[in-house]
Amino acid sequence: MAKAKSAFVCTECGAEYRKWQGQCSSCQEWNTLSEVRLSAARPGAASGGSGGSGRGGYAGAVSREVVELSNVDLGEVPRLTSTFEEFDRVLGGGLVPGSAVLLGGHPGAGKSTLLLQTACKLAQQRRVLYVTGEESLSQVAMRAHRLQLPTQGLQMLAETSIETILGVAERERPEVLIIDSIQTTHLEDIASAPGGVAQVRESAAALTRFAKQSSTVLMLVGHVTKDGTLAGPKVLEHMIDASLLLEGGADSRFRTLRGQKNRFGAVNELGVFAMLEHGLKEVKNPSAIFLSRSEEQAPGSLVMVVWEGTRPILVEVQALLDDSALGNPRRVAVGLDQNRLAMLLAVLHRHGGLFTGDQDVFLNVVGGVKVLETSADLAVLLAVVSSLQSRPLARELVVFGEVGLSGEIRPVPSGQERIVEAAKHGFRRAIVPRANAPKQAPEGMEVVAVDKLADALEAL
Secondary structure (H helix, E strand, C coil): CCCCEEEEEECCCCCEECCCCCECCCCCCECCEEEEEECCCCCCHHHCCCCCCCCCCCCCCCCCCCCCHHHCCCCCCCCECCCCHHHHHHHCCCECCCCEEEEEECCCCCHHHHHHHHHHHHCCCCCEEEEECCCCHHHHHHHHHHCCCCCCCCEEEECCEHHHHHHHHHHHCCCEEEEECHHHCECCCCCCCCCCHHHHHHHHHHHHHHHHHHCCEEEEEECECCCCCECCCCHHHHHCCEEEEEECCCCCCEEEEEEEEECCCCCCCEEEEEEECCEEEECCCHHHHHCCCCCCCCCCEEEEEEEECCEEEEEEEEEEEEECCCCCCCEEEECCCHHHHHHHHHHHHHHHCCCCCCEEEEEEECCCCCCCCHHHHHHHHHHHHHHHCCCCCCCCEEECCEECCCCEEECCCCHHHHHHHHHHCCCCEEEEEHHHCCCCCCCCCEEEEECEHHHHHHHC
């Protein structure tokens, strides 16, 4: 019997080492190396077959000949609809045959619910195999009955062995293969527990090779750690084609699906769902949801236009300033970068003449949306000024623009589309960077173009 070998793999970047060390030399992270046991190579394992954990690569069939790029066949591959327009939007237009999609999220976010709804509806037209490793078949059937989903035609399998799953998939030849979840699967040749670094990596590699060789859509459910990143080795995100994250707190009825990696579409695309009694329902006009405001306008409340993927979304930002009883005032930002908030407050003091060093500053983006772009800078500062001076802003006012360290208002991408979207929702006044000002404003809207932060404060 061949002696089992071991290696040490970094859970952050996937780098391998022959012996343990405190710091990973590749990503410079500490205490991220974990020991994995490697099995002896089997005959024919290096050929890259669809079964087993061979090292044939993740791309399926390997080309042995050099081909000029201009001669590569660009045959149009038809996409499969997921039956959800918001899901298709995040995927870049639908499911691509032969692709591997990883769906992550916190427990209770709705990952299994979303995939079960997708599988039941797809099974009415195509061959779908749903493999569950966390729940029994009766539990899945009970959920489908509670959600009032059509269950005819959906093939189910309760299994965690990759060899068995691949054998059934070879026999059934599904167009869509769903694994719930990748952390529960295991290969017999890997002598470690399911969910370990080696098991997750090799199981995903075997499934990805099968998907690409058979043109099957592979959808994997992945767990996340307490800091929100996908559990398992970092190499798992490199071998798949699309990485999606389903977010939403337990106290919120809305879920946001964001693309973090996508080889077939735009990244940072956002899809919005509402968790209802009969499962997830897509929200086709998220701006209307995030703009559910009270009739009485309060100081510190302002609407801004952010760009998510390929569309603009209007969200409300709220600021609250209060006299600080501490020597070091608090700076709390929910949905925004806290370090950028501190920088913007310094710009407000230096170039706007407003001092907030004795104030606790609290900032919140309504609806649980996380704003990742800099177009929210100007709206944040104007909301802070509104709360500081206890002066409500007009309900029909919308703001966007990036603020530089010298107090200049810098343009943002897709400014024209943002203004048009705001006009559609009834906003009548907009404060925007001068470079984003349109030659002709939409009918009924006044566009105020500003160059400096002082100009924006005067425009209020």
